[in-house]
Amino acid sequence: MSRPRDTPRLEWLLGVLGLALLIAGVSYLAYQGLARPSKPGALVVTVIDIHSVGDAHVVKFSVRNDGSENLSHLHLSARLSDGDREIEAAQAFIDYLPARSEQRGGVYLRNDPRRYTLRIDPAGYMEP
Amino acid sequence: MSSKQKSAPSSDRQYAIGVARACGGALLFSLPILMTMETWQLGLHMDRLRLALLLVLNVPVLIGLAYYLGFEDSTDLLDATVDAFVALVVAAVLATLILYLLGVLRTDTGPDEWVGTVALQTVTGSVGALLAQSQFGRPSDKNEKRRTGGSVAEYFFMAAGALFLSANIAPTEEVILIAHMMTPWHTIALLAASLFVMHAFVYALEFRGQHQRAAGTTLWGEFASFTVVGYLIAVSISAYMCWSFGRFDGMSFAAALQMSFVLAFPAAIGAAAARLVL
Numbered sequence: 352m353s354r355p356r357d358t359p360r361l362e363w364l365l366g367v368l369g370l371a372l373l374i375a376g377v378s379y380l381a382y383q384g385l386a387r388p389s390k391p392g393a394l395v396v397t398v399i400d401i402h403s404v405g406d407a408h409v410v411k412f413s414v415r416n417d418g419s420e421n422l423s424h425l426h427l428s429a430r431l432s433d434g435d436r437e438i439e440a441a442q443a444f445i446d447y448l449p450a451r452s453e454q455r456g457g458v459y460l461r462n463d464p465r466r467y468t469l470r471i472d473p474a475g476y477m478e479p
Numbered sequence: 480m481s482s483k484q485k486s487a488p489s490s491d492r493q494y495a496i497g498v499a500r501a502c503g504g505a506l507l508f509s510l511p512i513l514m515t516m517e518t519w520q521l522g523l524h525m526d527r528l529r530l531a532l533l534l535v536l537n538v539p540v541l542i543g544l545a546y547y548l549g550f551e552d553s554t555d556l557l558d559a560t561v562d563a564f565v566a567l568v569v570a571a572v573l574a575t576l577i578l579y580l581l582g583v584l585r586t587d588t589g590p591d592e593w594v595g596t597v598a599l600q601t602v603t604g605s606v607g608a609l610l611a612q613s614q615f616g617r618p619s620d621k622n623e624k625r626r627t628g629g630s631v632a633e634y635f636f637m638a639a640g641a642l643f644l645s646a647n648i649a650p651t652e653e654v655i656l657i658a659h660m661m662t663p664w665h666t667i668a669l670l671a672a673s674l675f676v677m678h679a680f681v682y683a684l685e686f687r688g689q690h691q692r693a694a695g696t697t698l699w700g701e702f703a704s705f706t707v708v709g710y711l712i713a714v715s716i717s718a719y720m721c722w723s724f725g726r727f728d729g730m731s732f733a734a735a736l737q738m739s740f741v742l743a744f745p746a747a748i749g750a751a752a753a754r755l756v757l
Contacts, residue, residue, distance in 0.1 A: 359494040362561055369564025372571055373538065376598050377531045383591065384527030421524040449523045452589035479524040 392418040423479040504611015509604040522596030570604025640753025641713040641746035649720040680751035717742035
């Protein structure tokens with residue numbers, strides 16, 4: 352029973368660090384579980400850039416989830432229009448988009464999106 | 480071998496070697512789960528409170544394992560508690576590094592995902608860190624500890640073994656799929672097979688650490704007191720794991736039970752193996 356005095360300092364240091372990590376982790380998770388209001392995915396889609404690849408155009412976008420629910424199988428639709436006339440449509444899927452996270456993706460379009468109006472909107476998702 | 484001959488200046492160095500050994504062990508035992516897709520997804524979308532509860536309940540398991548096995552030749556409960564928390568650090572740091580190295584976690588990953596994913600991996604990693612000690616570590620006074628531990632220690636080891644194996648397998652989609660594919664007859668056969676394999680592992684296959692029936696006990700007595708109880712522990716832990724991972728959400732009682740029996744098969748073997756090797 353006289354062991355504790357022999358315990359290496361490194362052991363104490365790591366042990367206390369472990370306890371601190373556990374408390375921090377559990378508190379964070381408990382806070383998220385208890386205090387976080389459940390707010391469905393609030394999505395913000397931002398076009399990052401447009402590249403010409405062969406005879407197609409790739410629109411790279413990022414989508415950020417400002418809600419507090421995690422989304423899976425997120426389906427996004429891109430529409431290219433000229434006034435009321437729809438020129439082209441394309442789709443993209445994001446496997447998982449956790450709360451307060453961002454994912455990137457791209458859509459392929461045959462018409463140059465720089466010449467028309469481009470909209471990328473979330474269409475649907477599944478609860479994981 | 481006693482640890483008391485260690486001189487004070489070298490004890491930090493000795494300890495650092497022990498920690499490095501624990502890292503190696505945690506790596507070996509947790510790579511299969513670190514490289515399983517479902518665990519990343521569960522880490523970010525499983526119920527936060529259930530994950531927190533899993534982390535908290537893991538601590539007494541770690542303390543128990545550290546008490547009986549030990550990073551170093553820990554002997555008293557305080558040392559074991561410190562070692563348990565060290566195992567948590569080892570597992571958390573390792574999981575963070577490996578998941579970052581594999582590109583699962585990135586700098587633009589949200590904090591929820593970082594905390595959730597690493598926390599889930601820490602459960603199996605920390606148990607792995609302690610298990611590795613018993614397999615690769617220097618011989619210690621664990622045998623003596625086992626004998627004084629009695630049947631409580633046996634049950635504890637079975638629970639730890641069941642926990643480790645079921646935590647490794649429960650996150651996979653296959654558990655649900657297998658449960659759907661099985662008929663009630665399959666389930667009964669699997670239950671019987673689990674019990675048979677469990678008993679054979681410990682008493683018949685002549686593995687290192689095989690148990691001898693205690694004098695004055697019958698085969699059926701031993702079967703009832705250890706194998707059947709061990710199996711019930713394995714089923715309970717399997718059910719807890721499935722519930723933690725949200726596998727029971729929206730399921731009927733029959734489906735939940737089916738899933739528990741499916742997961743209890745590996746858990747039972749983990750429980751039996753733990754009685755041998757720990």
